[in-house]
Amino acid sequence: MDPLTSRQTEILDFIRRQIAEQGLPPTRAEIVNAFGFRSLTAADDHLRALARKGAIELRPGASRGIRLLDEPTLAAAANDEDSLPLVGKVAAGVPITAIEQIESWYRLDRHLFHPQPDFLLRVQGWSMRDAGILPGDLLAVQRTAIAENGQIVVARLGDEVTVKRFQRRGEQVQLLPANPDFTPIRIDLRREELAIEGRAVGLLRTGGFVLA
Amino acid sequence: MDPLTSRQTEILDFIRRQIAEQGLPPTRAEIVNAFGFRSLTAADDHLRALARKGAIELRPGASRGIRLLDEPTLAAAANDEDSLPLVGKVAAGVPITAIEQIESWYRLDRHLFHPQPDFLLRVQGWSMRDAGILPGDLLAVQRTAIAENGQIVVARLGDEVTVKRFQRRGEQVQLLPANPDFTPIRIDLRREELAIEGRAVGLLRTGGFVLA
C-alpha cells in the first residue's frame, strides 16, 4: 500500500469508524459533513486517492460502495467485539496495527471502554506515572490520526513510539510527560514529522502491584 | 426477538452474507435480484417485518440503511468465568460481596489477571495515586482474609472500606497510602478490628484520561 498523507489517513480512519459504529460505509455527503467540506468533490477526490493507493476499493455506481482493503486483522477484529490485539514491538515505518506487529489477543469486550479501543499497547517506562499509567500496563488505544489538546496520545516520531499528553499551539506540538523527572518533547510540524497513532481510552493492569 | 418465518430467516441470512462478503448491507433492489422477486415492495415488506421483530434496524432515508441487531452480550452476562461483579456502595456490617452489594456485571475474562480476581471495586479518592490507582478506576480484587506485607489490600474498618498497602509488625498494622498527601492508618489488632476483604490483583480504567 502506498503511503498515505495525514489527511488521507484521517479520511480512512473516519471510514473505519463509520463502519465499526454505524455498520455502513459513509457516503460522499457524510464525509463532507464530518470534515466540514463545502464540495462533494473534496470527499470524492480523497476516496479516489485512497483507492489508487490501495487502501480502499470503490464499487462504481453502488451507494456507499467503499470497502477497506488493508489490514485484514483489524477489520476482522472489528467484527469480533470480544477481543483486542496486543501490539508488540513496533518496527520502523510499519503501521502500528499491521498484522506482523500483533503479539497476541486478549479476550476483552471492547464495549467496556468509552470510546471503544482498537488495540492494546504495553506501556514502557515511567514517563506517565502521574497519570496512573505504569510500566507493564496495557493501554487501550483508539486509532485516530488527529488529537486534541490534553488528550493522551500514542505518537510516533520516526521509529519511536511514545505515550504522552498532546498539546498543540499552531505548528508547535508538545508531548508532555506526566512525571516531573521527564522533559517534554517539542516538535515543529514544519520541520519534523509527527504521526498520531491513536488516543488512550482506557487501561488494563493484569498483574499484581509490586512495590513502587 | 420475535420468531421469524422461514422466508424471513432466508432474507436475514442473505443480509448477513452480503455484509460479510461485500462489506455492505444490500439494497432493496439487490434483495429482489437475489430472490428473483419482481417487485421492490417484496423486499421492503420483508425488511419491515424483520425490523418490527427486532432482527434488524432500518435507518429511514439512508441507502443500505440496514443494521443487524444481534444481541450476544446481555444474555451471556449471567455469571461464570466470563464476567466479574462490580461491588457498589458498601454497607456497614454486610460482607462486601453480598449479592445486594452487586451493582452490575462486567464482561471480562478473569483469566486475564494473575492471580484471578473475584470482584471489581470502584476506586474513590487519590490516596493510592502513586501506585497508579486513580479515582474511578475499577480495581480487580481477589477475596482473601490474609494479607502479606507490601500487598495492596481492600480493608474494612467498621463500615469504611479502603484500599491501601498492607504492612504488619506483630500486632501493629499500618495501612499505607501511596500519596504523601495522605497519612498512614495505624491499627492495634489487640484493640481494634480489621477485616481484610481481598487483595488487588489488577486494574481496569474504562474511561478516557482527563487532565490530572
Place this chain on the structure above:
DNA sequence: TCCAATACTGTAGAAATATACAGTGATTGA
C-alpha cells in the same frame, strides 16, 4: 367470519447518492 400477518406484483415519485466537468492555489520532486 373477520382480522391480521405473510408473501408477493406493479407503478410512481422523491430523496439520496455517485460522478462528471471546470476551476483555484499550494506543494513537491525531476
Place this chain on the structure above:
DNA sequence: TCAATCACTGTATATTTCTACAGTATTGGA
C-alpha cells in the same frame, strides 16, 4: 520550470435507492 499531486470550491446531472400507494392471494387464529 514543468508536471504531478494534494486539497479543496462550485455546479450539474444521471442513477440509485427508498418509500408510498394500490392491489392479489393465502393462512391461521379470535
